[in-house]
Amino acid sequence: MGPAQEPDCFIVKVGDAVLGKDGVPSKGPIYRSVYAKDGLVSLPAGMQSTWDSFVASKDRDGKKEMLGYREITDGVAGKYIWFNYQQVYETVVQIGSAIRHIGVQPKSKIGVYGINCPQWFMAMEACNAQSMVCVPLYDTLGNEAVEFIINHAEVSIAFIHNTKLDLVLASLSKCIETLKTLVSFSTYTDAQKTAASAQGAALYSWDEFVDLGAKNVHDLTPPSASDISTIMYTSGTTGEPKGVILSHENILSAIAGLNHFLKSRKEPHDSNEIYYSFLPLAHIFDRVTEEFYVFLGASIGFWQGDVKKITEDLAELKPTIFVAVPRVFDRIHAGISGRISTAGGVKKMLFDYGLKRKKKSLFDGHKHDKAAPFFDKLVFNKVKMALGGNVKIVISGAAPLAGHVEEFLRVVTCAPVVQGYGLTESCAASFIQVPNVISMHGTVGPPLPNIEVRLVSVPELNYHADSADSSRGEICIRGSTLFSGYYKRQDLTDEVLVDGWFSTGDIGEWKKDGSLKIIDRKKNIFKLSQGEYVAVENLESIYGQCEAIDQIWVYGNSFESTLLAVCVPNQPKLEEWAKSNGVEGNFAQICKDPKAVAHIMAAVNATGKEKKVKGFEAIKGMVLEPLPFDVERNLVTPTFKLKRPQLKEYYKIQIDEIYASQKKQ
Numbered sequence: 001m002g003p004a005q006e007p008d009c010f011i012v013k014v015g016d017a018v019l020g021k022d023g024v025p026s027k028g029p030i031y032r033s034v035y036a037k038d039g040l041v042s043l044p045a046g047m048q049s050t051w052d053s054f055v056a057s058k059d060r061d062g063k064k065e066m067l068g069y070r071e072i073t074d075g076v077a078g079k080y081i082w083f084n085y086q087q088v089y090e091t092v093v094q095i096g097s098a099i100r101h102i103g104v105q106p107k108s109k110i111g112v113y114g115i116n117c118p119q120w121f122m123a124m125e126a127c128n129a130q131s132m133v134c135v136p137l138y139d140t141l142g143n144e145a146v147e148f149i150i151n152h153a154e155v156s157i158a159f160i161h162n163t164k165l166d167l168v169l170a171s172l173s174k175c176i177e178t179l180k181t182l183v184s185f186s187t188y189t190d191a192q193k194t195a196a197s198a199q200g201a202a203l204y205s206w207d208e209f210v211d212l213g214a215k216n217v218h219d220l221t222p223p224s225a226s227d228i229s230t231i232m233y234t235s236g237t238t239g240e241p242k243g244v245i246l247s248h249e250n251i252l253s254a255i256a257g258l259n260h261f262l263k264s265r266k267e268p269h270d271s272n273e274i275y276y277s278f279l280p281l282a283h284i285f286d287r288v289t290e291e292f293y294v295f296l297g298a299s300i301g302f303w304q305g306d307v308k309k310i311t312e313d314l315a316e317l318k319p320t321i322f323v324a325v326p327r328v329f330d331r332i333h334a335g336i337s338g339r340i341s342t343a344g345g346v347k348k349m350l351f352d353y354g355l356k357r358k359k360k361s362l363f364d365g366h367k368h369d370k371a372a373p374f375f376d377k378l379v380f381n382k383v384k385m386a387l388g389g390n391v392k393i394v395i396s397g398a399a400p401l402a403g404h405v406e407e408f409l410r411v412v413t414c415a416p417v418v419q420g421y422g423l424t425e426s427c428a429a430s431f432i433q434v435p436n437v438i439s440m441h442g443t444v445g446p447p448l449p450n451i452e453v454r455l456v457s458v459p460e461l462n463y464h465a466d467s468a469d470s471s472r473g474e475i476c477i478r479g480s481t482l483f484s485g486y487y488k489r490q491d492l493t494d495e496v497l498v499d500g501w502f503s504t505g506d507i508g509e510w511k512k513d514g515s516l517k518i519i520d521r522k523k524n525i526f527k528l529s530q531g532e533y534v535a536v537e538n539l540e541s542i543y544g545q546c547e548a549i550d551q552i553w554v555y556g557n558s559f560e561s562t563l564l565a566v567c568v569p570n571q572p573k574l575e576e577w578a579k580s581n582g583v584e585g586n587f588a589q590i591c592k593d594p595k596a597v598a599h600i601m602a603a604v605n606a607t608g609k610e611k612k613v614k615g616f617e618a619i620k621g622m623v624l625e626p627l628p629f630d631v632e633r634n635l636v637t638p639t640f641k642l643k644r645p646q647l648k649e650y651y652k653i654q655i656d657e658i659y660a661s662q663k664k665q
Contacts, residue, residue: 006434006437007034008513009034009512009513009514010033010034010434010437010445010446010513010514010515011031011032011033011034011446011447011453011510011514012031012032012033012034012037013029013030013031014030014031014032014037014452015029015030015452015454016029016030017029017465017466019466020457020459020466025456025457025458025459025465025473026456026457026464026465026466027454027455027456027457027465027466027473027476028454028455028456028457028465028466028471028473028510029454030452030453030454031447031452031453031454031510031514032447032449032451032452032453033261033446033447033448033449034446034514035260035261035264035449036260036449036450040449040450040451040452040479040480041253041256041257041260041449041450042256043225043249043252043253043256043480044252044255044256044259044295047252048222048223048224048225048248048249048252049128049222049223049224049225049227049229049248049252050128050229050248050251050252050291050294051125051128051129051222051223051248052222053252053255053291053294053295054085054089054125054128054294055089056295057085057271057294057295057296057297058085058086058088058089060271060297061085061271061297062084062085062086062089063084063085063086064084064085064271064297064299065082065083065084065299066082066083066084066085066087066088066294066299066300067082067083067088067118067121067122067299067300067302068080068081068082068083068118068299068300068301068302068317069081069117069118069301069302070302070304070313070316072304077304077309077312077313077316079316080301080316080317082299083118085297088118088121088122088125091122091210092122092125092126092129093129093213093217093220094210094211094213094214094217095122095123095126095209095210095213096126096127096129096130096213096218096220097212097213097214097216097217097218098209098210098212098213098216099126099130099132099157099213100130100218101212101213101216101218102157102181102202102212104132104156104157104181106130106131106132106221107131107132107133107227107228108132108133108156108157109132109133109135109153109154109155109156109231110123110126110127110132110133110134110135110155110156110157110158110159111135111136111137111149111150111153111155111157111158111159111160111179112124112134112135112136112137112158112159112281112282113136113137113146113158113159113160113161113164113168114159114160114161114163114164114185115161115163115280115303115305116277116278116279116280116281116286116302116303116305117161117185117302117305118302119159119161119185119186119206120159120161120185120281121281121290121300123159123183124281127229128222128223128229128248129220129221129222130218130220130221131221131222131223131227133153133228133229133230133231134229134230134231135149135153135155135230135231135232135233135243136230136232136233136280136281136282136283136287137149137150137158137233137282138233138280138282138283138638143167143170143171145233145241146167146168146171147171147174147175148240148241149233149241149243150171150175150176150179151174151175151176152241152243152487152488153231153233153243153487154176154178155175155178155179156178156179156180156181157179157180157181157182157183158179158181158182158183159183159185160182160183160184160185161184161185162184162185162186162187162188165182165184165188165192166192168182169182169192169195169196169199172196172199172201173199179201180200180201180202181201181202181203181204182196182201182202182203182204183203183204183205183206183209184203184204184205184206185206186205186206187205187206187207188203188205223248224248225247225248225249225252226247226248226249227247227248228245228246228247229246229247229248229250229251230246230251230287231243231244231245231246231487232244232246232282232283232284232287232424234424242486242487242489242492243486243487243488243489244284244424244425244483244486244487245483245484245485245486245487246284246424246427246483246484247484249480250427250480250481250482250483251287251288251291251427253427253450253479253480253481254288254291254292254427254428254429254450254481255288255291255292255295255429256450257429257448257449257450257451257481258292258429258432258448259292259295259296260448260449260450261432261448261449264449265434265435267435269292269293269296269298269321270296270297270298271296271297271298272298272320273293273296273298273299273320273321274298274299274300274301274317274318274319274320274321274390275289275290275293275298275299275300275301275319275320275321275323276301276303276313276314276317276319276321276322276323276388277290277300277301277302277303278302278303278310278313278324279323279324279325279398280638282638283398283424283638283639284422284423284424284427284428285323285325285397285398285422285428285639286323287428288427288428288429289323289428293321301313301317301319311386314386314387314388315385315386315388317388318388318389318390319387319388319390319391320390320391320392320393321391321392321393321395322387322388322391322393322394322395322413322415323394323395323396323397324394324395324396325396325397325398325399325639325640326396326398326399326400326401326402326405326640327399327640329396329401329405329409330402330405330550332409333404333405333408333409334550334570336383336408336412337408337547338572340352341572341573341576342572350378350379351379354372354375354378354379354380354411355408355411355412357372357375358371358372358375358376358380358411359407359410359411362410362411362438363438363441365438367416367436368410368414368415368416368436369414376414380411380412380413380414381414383412383413383414384413384414384415387413391413391415392415392416393415393416393417393418393435394409394413394415394416394417394418395417395418395419395420395432396409396417396418396419396420397419397420397421397422397428398639398640399639399640399641400419400444400518400541401419402541402544402545403441403442403545404545404547406419406441406442407441410441416435416436418432418433418434418435418445419432419433419444419445420432420433420444420445421444421445421506421516421518423504424483425482425483425496425502425504426451426477426479426481426482426483426502426504427481427482427483429448429450429481430447430448430451430477430481431444431445431446431447431448431515431516432444432445432446432448433445433515434446434515437513439511439512439513439515440511440513440515442517443511443515443516443517443518444515444516444517444518445515445516446513446514446515446516447477447516450479450480450481451477451478451479451481451482452477452478452479453475453476453477453516454476454501455471455472455473455474455475455476455508455510456473456474456476456503457473457474458473458474458507458522460533461507461520461522461525461533461535462533463507463520470509471509471510472507472508472509472510472519473507473508474503474504474505474506474507474508474522475504475506475507475508475516475518476501476502476503476504477501477502477504478500478501478502482497482500482502483502485497505521505522505523506518506520506521506522507519507520507521507522507535519538520535520537520538521535521537524536524537524644526556526557528556528557528560528561528562528563528616532614532616534556534563534616534617536554536555536556539554539563539608539613539617540552540553540554540642542607542608542611542613543565543604543607543608543619545607545611546603546604546606546607547570547573548569548570548573548574548599548600548603548604549567549568549569549570549600549603549604550568550569550570550571550628551567551568551625551628551629552565552566552567552568552604553565553566553567553629553642553644553647554619555647555648555651555655560659561616562616562620562621562662563616563617563618563619563620564619564620564621564622564623564655564658564659565601565604565619565621565622565623566622566623566624566625566647566651566654567600567604567622567623567624567625568624568625568626568627568628568629569591569596569600569624569626571587571626574587574590574591574596574599574600575587575590577596577599578590578593578596581595581599583595583596587626588626591624591625591626592624596624597622597623597624600622600624601619601621601622604619604622605618605619620662621658621659621661621662622658623651623654623655623658629642629647633650634646634650635647635650
């Protein structure tokens with residue numbers, strides 16, 4: 001739908017620039033959303049907490065389907081089974097009563113550990129019901145981080161998926177004495193009960209704990225806006241996890257901002273929406289998204305927990321919204337491209353022509369449903385059906401989406417594709433592209449109407465926020481979505497929160513339409529030995545557009561004059577090249593072949609040349625990695641951000657060998 005007349009610019013200036021002096025960098029003007037020109041949005045009427053949001057939806061329609069899951073029988077998933085809002089409310093009240101009955105008080109820290117499922121969500125809501133603090137434990141952070149979070153946050157009780165129970169029991173001896181109660185999302189074995197008892201901990205099944213609460217009812221203790229809702233630990237790319245303190249006001253402000261934006265666009269979402277939950281609830285992106293759909297009284301269907309069965313879930317659930325991270329979209333892009341390439345002939349020709357035709361139509365300003373309806377029906381409908389057939393918007397977040405992947409998705413999904421930007425510290429919702437405004441392609445869109453933004457110059461990197469030609473600088477945010485600090489780390493808090501402004505560490509550039517483009521990361525900068533500054537994230541974004549590769553990590557340091565890269569090649573493309581060029585062996589063996597390395601390095605540098613990278617930014621040495629960078633090897637965070645120190649250590653031998661070889665030449 002959308003407004004009849006789009007504004008020329010989606011931001012308004014509400015504060016002047018400040019010139020730098022005495023070593024303090026200049027600051028650009030303060031901007032906010034055009035939909036908040038008269039003031040930032042406030043909390044939803046009559047609501048002080050996410051508990052109020054849930055109860056309001058329950059009171060509107062208690063019989064509405066809320067949380068759905070698929071029961072697995074003999075390895076086969078059945079249809080979605082649903083708990084309605086009233087049923088969830090009753091279970092949550094019982095869980096909250098049980099927590100209080102065992103002696104846990106309001107404001108205590110409650111751990112939740114496991115894949116997304118109704119029990120995860122209900123444990124979280126039980127925290128809200130009793131003014132307790134939900135402390136998610138990342139499903140992929142590993143033993144040491146889980147132990148660290150339990151100890152650092154002083155967790156009193158932990159709700160745990162049955163597949164993670166043994167891991168926690170094995171770690172219990174290393175956890176502080178406050179953790180005395182474990183609750184399984186389902187059941188437990190006699191051996192697990194014995195192991196818990198031996199360490200002085202009580203272990204309950206889900207049904208036992210619900211029954212305990214039903215027999216020992218406690219009054220609700222609803223939170224206020226300023227009460228802490230969650231301490232969400234970010235895995236980070238270096239050092240120990242940091243506990244981000246988020247209040248109920250922070251989360252409600254994020255919800256209010258998104259809701260106001262959609263209503264202002266005349267594209268409101270409502271209780272008829274169906275959301276597919278598979279991104280980790282332990283991450284702020286999914287947590288806020290799910291809170292938003294609960295606020296609307298919509299339905300949330302959970303995945304089976306198997307990435308290979310996502311399309312199966314989507315076909316059964318038929319969601320109206322599909323939200324994912326770039327890594328998932330990269331896989332979708334690679335999978336479709338691979339199948340089309342294999343099909344060849346008329347199918348490939350028709351797909352390629354339709355892709356080109358619709359892309360041009362979109363960039364000419366036509367909306368997604370008017371751009372190429374013939375090709376939507378004939379060619380791209382299969383992709384639409386693979387997402388369930390009812391998706392009306394596709395959203396990417398948590399990390400930048402490659403430009404060519406964004407273009408591809410805009411064409412093949414038959415729905416508007418938008419990407420957003422936010423951090424755990426800003427409660428996720430900070431910027432989002434405006435649907436069907438194609439000028440925002442490659443950006444993260446304008447700010448949502450719940451924050452104000454300014455850029456701050458980084459002169460050592462030649463980014464100037466007060467430049468008349470191109471305003472660039474570190475993105476700084478203020479507003480009611482901002483966290484209050486890092487738990488027990490005032491030193492780290494003081495580094496990033498100054499006078500109400502949060503310094504994100506990301507470098508942005510304003511575009512004419514008021515959208516923001518992320519162009520760099522302040523800290524991922526280094527000098528080469530010849531004195532040239534290199535911004536590796538920007539280079540990775542550019543080189544990552546090379547269709548010959550799926551992933552890339554660029555490395556250099558101040559003692560070397562050249563850049564190296566570790567690349568994960570696109571397997572179908574490299575194997576096809578190998579077959580045509582007499583290179584034999586399996587994929588791993590092909591990756592070790594010097595001719596294959598030279599081929600990929602040439603393709604990557606050709607992309608760089610096309611994008612006009614500087615000579616010193618070219619890749620001069622390369623390692624081909626047959627396996628994707630993964631969490632299991634600690635090479636990426638759970639949201640697939642590169643962990644640079646760990647990558648450096650993992651590939652140290654190859655890096656040293658390449659640099660040593662270059663010095664001999």
